[in-house]
Amino acid sequence: MKQISRVLVAVDFSKPARGAFDYALALSKQHGAELIALQAVPLNQAFGWQARERYALTARLRRKAELANVAFKDRVQQGDPAKIILLHARSLHPDVIVIGTHQRSGIDRFGTGSVAERVAAASSVPVLVVPSRRRTGAATSFRHLAVAVDGSAGSDPAIELAFALARGAGDRITLLHVVPGFTSGAPPHLFRYGLAEYQTQLLRDARQRLQLAVEVKRPTPATIEKRVLLGDTTTEIAWAVESIGADLLVVGVPKRGVVSRALFDTTAARVLRNIGVPMLAVPDDQTAGVDEEGVALQPAA
Numbered sequence: 001m002k003q004i005s006r007v008l009v010a011v012d013f014s015k016p017a018r019g020a021f022d023y024a025l026a027l028s029k030q031h032g033a034e035l036i037a038l039q040a041v042p043l044n045q046a047f048g049w050q051a052r053e054r055y056a057l058t059a060r061l062r063r064k065a066e067l068a069n070v071a072f073k074d075r076v077q078q079g080d081p082a083k084i085i086l087l088h089a090r091s092l093h094p095d096v097i098v099i100g101t102h103q104r105s106g107i108d109r110f111g112t113g114s115v116a117e118r119v120a121a122a123s124s125v126p127v128l129v130v131p132s133r134r135r136t137g138a139a140t141s142f143r144h145l146a147v148a149v150d151g152s153a154g155s156d157p158a159i160e161l162a163f164a165l166a167r168g169a170g171d172r173i174t175l176l177h178v179v180p181g182f183t184s185g186a187p188p189h190l191f192r193y194g195l196a197e198y199q200t201q202l203l204r205d206a207r208q209r210l211q212l213a214v215e216v217k218r219p220t221p222a223t224i225e226k227r228v229l230l231g232d233t234t235t236e237i238a239w240a241v242e243s244i245g246a247d248l249l250v251v252g253v254p255k256r257g258v259v260s261r262a263l264f265d266t267t268a269a270r271v272l273r274n275i276g277v278p279m280l281a282v283p284d285d286q287t288a289g290v291d292e293e294g295v296a297l298q299p300a301a
Contacts, residue, residue, distance in 0.1 A: 016100025026140035154252035166222035
């Protein structure tokens with residue numbers, strides 16, 4: 001990814017949005033980038049409702065940006081929040097979008113939807129999703145990055161971006177690859193037919209892929225670590241991120257059809273609902289996005 005020069009952050013009155021702004025401000029200050037705060041007023045609310053509160057919120061955010069010596073602009077528009085964010089991303093050309101999430105699940109998520117997941121699935125630029133259950137007192141800088149690697153082409157941009165973000169000699173990058181575990185759910189007699197050997201081969205292949213992934217990337221001053229995990233992908237990645245004390249999880253988001261994209265990337269979305277650190281969703285094609293109906297969006301002139 002090129003040098004970050006513009007950051008777009010979605011804000012409202014919620015706790016996740018406050019966390020998202022903190023990260024967006026820190027990122028803008030670190031890279032000398034312009035910060036644009038976007039408020040999307042839902043269609044079920046009158047545009048004038050809470051207008052005074054929105055003005056006060058913008059004023060507070062502007063003061064924070066001024067104290068951090070960060071160039072600040074604001075935008076307000078009414079409509080579906082996810083579509084409004086993607087619309088402004090298309091016209092403003094940010095290098096990254098920052099958005100908070102309530103980490104809802106089950107019936108609650110089905111009824112309210114997940115704006116963060118919809119944006120991350122359709123965006124043509126990386127999306128930093130900040131969870132509501134982030135660690136207390138967590139730093140807004142990223143010194144230890146975990147990268148979920150599955151061997152597909154979609155993992156390459158995620159690894160590349162992690163290498164670009166880890167710029168200090170004290171930074172760390174941990175590549176995570178999960179091999180499905182068969183032991184607990186497979187009938188014991190199947191191990192007579194080579195299932196154990198097959199699982200061992202998968203582990204060996206995974207280690208080789210991680211080594212190759214490191215060798216072909218550009219040099220980085222960061223310390224590189226590689227971990228191959230065995231078991232359920234969602235559970236193992238969430239556990240690893242917490243156990244190694246990572247500040248950020250980086251995942252690749254391949255483009256896909258309407259139905260599967262509506263579910264985001266199932267594994268990434270499930271992990272997002274169970275971790276206490278931000279997740280950076282990196283599209284495998286940053287030249288064109290897709291809107292909410294699955295229609296390709298060409299970059300604006």
